[in-house]
Every structure is written in C-alpha cells, then in structure tokens.
Amino acid sequence: MSEARKAFWEGVRAEFPLLIGVFPFGMIYGALALNAGLSTLTSQMMSAIVFAGSSQFVTAQLVHDAAPGMVIIVTIAVVNLRHMLYSASLAPYLKNLSLKWKALLSYLLTDEAYAPSVLKYEAEGVNASSHWFLFGAGLSLWSTWQVSTAIGIFLGTSIPESWSLDFALPLTFIAMVVPALKNRPMVAAALSAGAMALLAYSLPFKLGLILAALTGIAIGTVLESRQAAKGAQ
Amino acid sequence: MNIWLVMVIGGLITFGMRFSLIFLFGRFEIPETMRKALHYVPPAVLSAIIFPELLYKANQIDFSFGNIRLLAGIVAILVAWYTKNTLLTILAGMLALLLLQFL
Numbered sequence: 001m002s003e004a005r006k007a008f009w010e011g012v013r014a015e016f017p018l019l020i021g022v023f024p025f026g027m028i029y030g031a032l033a034l035n036a037g038l039s040t041l042t043s044q045m046m047s048a049i050v051f052a053g054s055s056q057f058v059t060a061q062l063v064h065d066a067a068p069g070m071v072i073i074v075t076i077a078v079v080n081l082r083h084m085l086y087s088a089s090l091a092p093y094l095k096n097l098s099l100k101w102k103a104l105l106s107y108l109l110t111d112e113a114y115a116p117s118v119l120k121y122e123a124e125g126v127n128a129s130s131h132w133f134l135f136g137a138g139l140s141l142w143s144t145w146q147v148s149t150a151i152g153i154f155l156g157t158s159i160p161e162s163w164s165l166d167f168a169l170p171l172t173f174i175a176m177v178v179p180a181l182k183n184r185p186m187v188a189a190a191l192s193a194g195a196m197a198l199l200a201y202s203l204p205f206k207l208g209l210i211l212a213a214l215t216g217i218a219i220g221t222v223l224e225s226r227q228a229a230k231g232a233q
Numbered sequence: 234m235n236i237w238l239v240m241v242i243g244g245l246i247t248f249g250m251r252f253s254l255i256f257l258f259g260r261f262e263i264p265e266t267m268r269k270a271l272h273y274v275p276p277a278v279l280s281a282i283i284f285p286e287l288l289y290k291a292n293q294i295d296f297s298f299g300n301i302r303l304l305a306g307i308v309a310i311l312v313a314w315y316t317k318n319t320l321l322t323i324l325a326g327m328l329a330l331l332l333l334q335f336l
Contacts, residue, residue, distance in 0.1 A: 021319075024320055025319070028323070038236065042236055042237070042240065045237075045240065046240050049240050049241060049243075049244035050240060050243050050244045050247055051244070051247070052247050054275065054279075055243070055247065058278065058279075058282065059239075059240075059243065061282055061286075063236065068234065069234025069235070069236075069238065069239040070234065072239050072243065073239055073242050073243050073246070075278065076243035076246060076247065077243070077246045077247075077250075078274060078278055079274065079275070079278055080246070080247045080250055081250060081271055081274055082271050082274060082275070083247065083250045083251045084250045084251075084253055084254060084263060084271070085263065085268065085271055086251070087250065087251050087252065087253050087254035087255050088254040088262070088263050090255060091254045091255045091257075091258035092258065094255050094258075095258045095259070102252070102255050102256060103252060105255070106248060106251040106252035106255055106256075107248055107251065107252075109251040109255075163327075163331070164327075164330055164331070164334070167286075167302060167305070167326070167327065167330050168323055168326075168327055169286075170282065170283050170286035170287065170302075170306065171305075171306070171309050171322060171323045171326035171327065172319070172323055173279040173280075173282055173283050174283055174306065174309045174310055174313050174322060174326065175309070175313050175318075175319040175322035175323060176275065176279055176319070177275065177276050177279045177280055177283065177313075178310055178313035178314050178317075178322075179313060179314075179317040180275060180276055181276065185273070186272075186273070186276055189273040189276050189277050189280075190276040190277065190279075190280040191280070192277075193276070193277040193278070193280040193281045193284075194280040194281060194283065194284030195284070196281070197280070197281040197282070197284045197285050198284050198285060198288060198289075198294060201285050201289060202292075208281075208285075209278075209281050209282065212277070212280075212281035213274070213277045213278040213281045214277075215277070216273060216276065216277025216278075216280060216281065217270050217273045217274055217277045218270075219273075220270075220272070220273030220276070220277065221266065221269050221270045221273055224269055225269070
C-alpha cells in the first residue's frame with residue numbers, strides 16, 4: 001500500500017504547478033456560467049458531470065446565445081474529441097488494470113492530468129502501483145476544479161451587469177486560440193472557420209457554428225497534408 | 234432540450250471518448266488522418282465562436298470603429314500574441330471594453 005500512496009502523492013506534486021493555473025480558470029468559468037444564464041446548481045454540476053474546461057466555457061456561451069440542446073451536445077462532442085488522443089496514448093500503460101480503475105481514470109483524464117502522467121510513464125515505464133500517479137494528478141485537479149468553480153459562482157453573483165462580463169467568454173477563447181497559431185495550417189484553420197461562421201451566421205439552430213468548425217478542421221488538415229507532400233518531394 | 238439532459242449526454246459523450254481507447258486497447262487505433270484533424274479542432278471551433286462575437290452587432294456585421302467589441306477583441310488578440318498569458322489577455326480585453334464604453 002505504501003508504494004501506491006507514494007505514487008499517489010507524487011502525482012499530486014507533479015500536478016501542483018498546473019493547479020495554480022487552473023484555479024483562476026475555474027473561478028472565471030463559475031462566474032461566466034452564471035452570467036451566461038445557467039443556475040448556480042447547473043454551473044457547479046457541469047464541472048462535475050462534464051469536467052472539461054473548454055467545452056464548459058463553450059456550453060456557457062451557447063446557453064447565453066440560446067442555442068438548441070442538440071447543437072450544444074454536438075459542440076461538446078467536437079470540442080472534446082481530442083480526449084481520444086489522450087485515451088489512445090495512455091491505453092498501453094493502463095491495459096492491465098481492472099475495468100473499474102480504467103473507468104475511474106478515464107473520468108479524470110483531462111488535458112492537465114494527461115500531461116504529467118504521460119511524461120512520467122514514458123520516462124519510467126509502469127509497475128503495479130503507477131496508476132496511482134495518474135489518480136493523484138487527476139483527483140487533485142478534479143478537487144481544484146470543483147472548489148474554484150464554486151468560488152467563481154459565489155463571486156459571480158456580485159458582479160454588476162454594466163461590467164459586460166459576457167465578453168470575457170470570447171476573450172477566454174482568444175487566449176486559448178492565439179498562442180496555438182504557430183504554423184500556416186493552424187492560421188488557415190482558424191481564419192476559414194471564422195469566415196465561415198460569419199457567412200453562415202444566419203443559419204437556424206446555430207448550425208453555422210458546426211459548419212464553420214468542420215470547414216476549419218478540413219482546411220487545416222488538407223493544408224498540413226499538402227505541406228507534408230511538398231516537403232517530401 | 235432541458236439543460237440537465239444536455240449536460241448528462243454531453244458528460245457521457247466526454248467520458249466515452251476518454252474511456253474509448255483505454256477500453257479498446259489493442260482492438261482499435263485512431264486513423265492517421267483523424268489524428269491530424271484532431272489538432273485543428275480547438276482553433277476551428279473557438280474561432281467560429283470568436284468571429285461572430287466580435288463582428289456581429291444586432292444581427293449585422295459591423296466592421297467600423299464604432300464596434301467596441303471588435304476593438305477590444307483586437308487588443309486581446311495582440312496581448313495574447315505577445316504574452317501568451319490567459320489571464321492578461323482576458324484582463325486587457327475587459328479593460329479595453331470598459332474604457333471604450335466610457336469614451
């Protein structure tokens with residue numbers, strides 16, 4: 001048991017620097033979700049049920065824009081698709097665990113829990129207790145996310161309307177996108193998605209959003225393949 | 234659709250994707266094209282939200298200096314580009330919007 005406990009606390013420690021960044025983010029989410037029109041209970045429960053930062057921000061935005069439920073669900077699915085990559089990447093290290101452990105660790109598998117764990121497993125391999133590392137990282141992130149959401153909701157109730165807090169949502173998205181624009185396919189994906197979103201804005205049910213996202217994904221992927229083909233010549 | 238139902242289905246889908254390949258290990262692999270495409274999901278989805286938020290005003294595209302959300306958004310984009318700092322970007326954009334509201 002002491003091996004397990006050691007691995008658990010090692011995971012918590014590895015997660016700690018990430019928690020400092022996550023805490024204000026959770027508070028912003030809590031305040032914005034409330035501001036977007038979600039109740040205190042739904043704002044908090046979304047952090048427990050969905051437990052995926054960027055899709056929670058996007059959901060808050062879509063609730064604010066009165067998008068239909070189906071569109072919100074499809075958008076959550078698209079935004080969280082990347083988790084399949086994490087799942088694929090960690091799968092070989094978790095293959096000997098029981099189904100219960102696999103399910104629990106999957107629930108806790110966020111960007112921030114994935115990052116330190118995959119580094120650890122790639123560097124040192126795994127033994128009978130190393131899944132406790134991922135559990136420690138994931139659980140400490142989960143607790144931080146719940147607490148920071150609650151504080152954000154609490155503070156959010158006292159922020160006056162005139163502060164235009166709803167604008168902080170697109171600003172949060174800008175802060176996420178801009179640093180990722182490192183090469184031409186990325187820039188093209190962002191610009192084409194944005195342009196299509198403007199053109200398709202009047203489509204019913206916010207379907208323009210999904211059409212625009214698919215356009216950006218397709219253009220980015222095609223350009224990357226073309227660049228790779230050119231480089232290979 | 235009820236917001237609770239949306240959350241539960243959204244949560245189940247999210248869990249399903251996290252669980253998918255851990256569960257299917259050795260029986261299924263992500264095709265290379267999909268792996269590539271997944272990298273473009275965040276910039277595409279988020280830009281598709283950002284552009285109309287900054288440019289549409291009362292259901293019309295407003296490309297003028299009178300559109301303070303566009304101006305504040307440009308400030309935020311510049312701050313994000315140079316600092317790569319999430320909190321600074323949000324603060325700069327909010328501050329720009331509040332100042333422009335008073336002008």
